[in-house]
Amino acid sequence: MDANAMIDALLEVLRGQIARAREIQRLPAELLLKRPAQGKWNALEVFEHMNLSSGVYARGIAKVFGGQAARHPANPVFKAGFLGDFSTKAMLPKPDGRIAWRMKTLRMFDPPRQHGASSESIARFIALCECFLRLLEQARGTDLNRMKVVSSLGPILCFKAGDAFRFPIAHQQRHFLQIERLLAQ
Amino acid sequence: MELVCHTIERYVALTDDEWARIAPCWREYAYSKGAAVCAVGQVEQRFYIVRSGVQRLSFPHDGQDVCVGFGYDGSWSGEYASFISRKPARFDVVAMTDSVLLGITYDELQQLYKEVPVMERFGRMIVEELLLGRATREIEQMSMSAEERYDRLVARSPHLLQLVPQKDIASYLRMTPRPSAGCGAGVLDPGQAAACAPARCFAPWMRTR
Structure with missing residues (x-):
């Protein structure tokens, strides 16, 4: 696929998420804490979950970019890896907003079993998305096929740098649907 | 923000003008169960009134958390010693249930103390109250079973x-x-x-x- 078109599409999704997160920041605290049932996540915990999981990729990409981005000449074509493509498509909500392929959260990404979530979680989420924006701009000048980023499953699954952008952003899209459901309660 | 108004008015009377100056300084903060309001080593940035939820004030000692107090509906919360001293906190403050806290930052509170004399009196009265509570607890700790x-x-x-x-x-x-x-x-x-x-x-x- 066209690397620049992919980057543009991801930038647009991220900007939309940042704008929505800023609106959500201003909602009443009680609504942000509201749980659909005991033991279920509230909106803040969903934000913190995204911080924990997407943070792995933001740090991973920043690390490989720091070491290698300058060495690879810009490549206008990105060919998604098999597992990267499969995982991203599995993450993306269906066109009708349905979520296929539900999965159990890893302990390390489950806020209640980590250090909890607070209003700060939304601010940190916005900062994380802005970090992705900067990395995506940097991505235009390098080759996203040539660098590998360790996935959140650990070194048993590495994504190509391009997939390391697509996967967490698709994962965030899925969770934004969850947030909208929680806020509509 | 009504809670802030009521809480301050338990100590001092406010005019509408004073309240109009005070109200925008307070903001609400949400903490989900298990989240740290303040952690050992951080400098506490805010002083809170609890709108809902329970928080625990504790310090780590010998591999255990020694609990020294709680925040709950209508009470104060946060690491007050760090807040006033601007030094790293020696206590952890953790939300034990989902909590909504109304907080004011150190700088804003100092500004209010300067600009609104009645707020300074409010500040003095809280410290007096905290000190009395401390004295009572000290006696309880030292002399009671x-x-x-x-x-x-x-x-x-x-x-x-x-x-x-x-x-x-x-x-x-x-x-x-x-x-x-x-x-x-x-x-x-x-x-x-x-x-x-x-x-x-x-x-x-x-x-x-």
Whole structure:
């Protein structure tokens, strides 16, 4: 696929998420804490979950970019890896907003079993998305096929740098649907 | 923000103008269960009034958390010592249930103290209240048995027993079970230690220090 078109599409999704997160920041605290049932996540915990999981990729990409981005000449074509493509498509909500392929959260990404979530979680989420924006701009000048980023499953699954952008952003899209459901309660 | 107004007016009367200056300085903060409001080593940025939820104030000691207080509906919360000293906190403040706190930052509170004289009086009165509470607790800690401390707590804040897990109450009353803590176990033989055990326990595993 066209690397620049992919980057543009991801930038647009991220900007939309940042704008929505800023609106959500201003909602009443009680609504942000509201749980659909005991033991279920509230909106803040969903934000913190995204911080924990997407943070792995933001740090991973920043690390490989720091070491290698300058060495690879810009490549206008990105060919998604098999597992990267499969995982991203599995993450993306269906066109009708349905979520296929539900999965159990890893302990390390489950806020209640980590250090909890607070209003700060939304601010940190916005900062994380802005970090992705900067990395995506940097991505235009390098080759996203040539660098590998360790996935959140650990070194048993590495994504190509391009997939390391697509996967967490698709994962965030899925969770934004969850947030909208929680806020509509 | 009504809660802030009511809370301040428990101490001093506010005019509409004063309230209009004070209200925008307070903002609401949400903490989900388990989140740290302030952690050891951080500088506490805000002073809070609790709108809902329970928070625990504790410090780590010997691999355990020693609980020294709670925040709950209508009370103060946060790490006040760090807030006023601007030094790293020595206590952890953790939300034990989903909590909504109304907070004011240090700079804004200082600005209010300067601009609104009645706020300075409010500030003085809170510190007096905190100091009295501290003095009372000190006497309770030094001179009372665990049972008496428990009875005092029941008399003073009965609702806490519903809100807080028993182990935190036990820690607050300094009744945390520790192998070396029960009546100087290790010094006394088991028979003597049993003779020292309190006549009434509210949980079988608890022993007085």
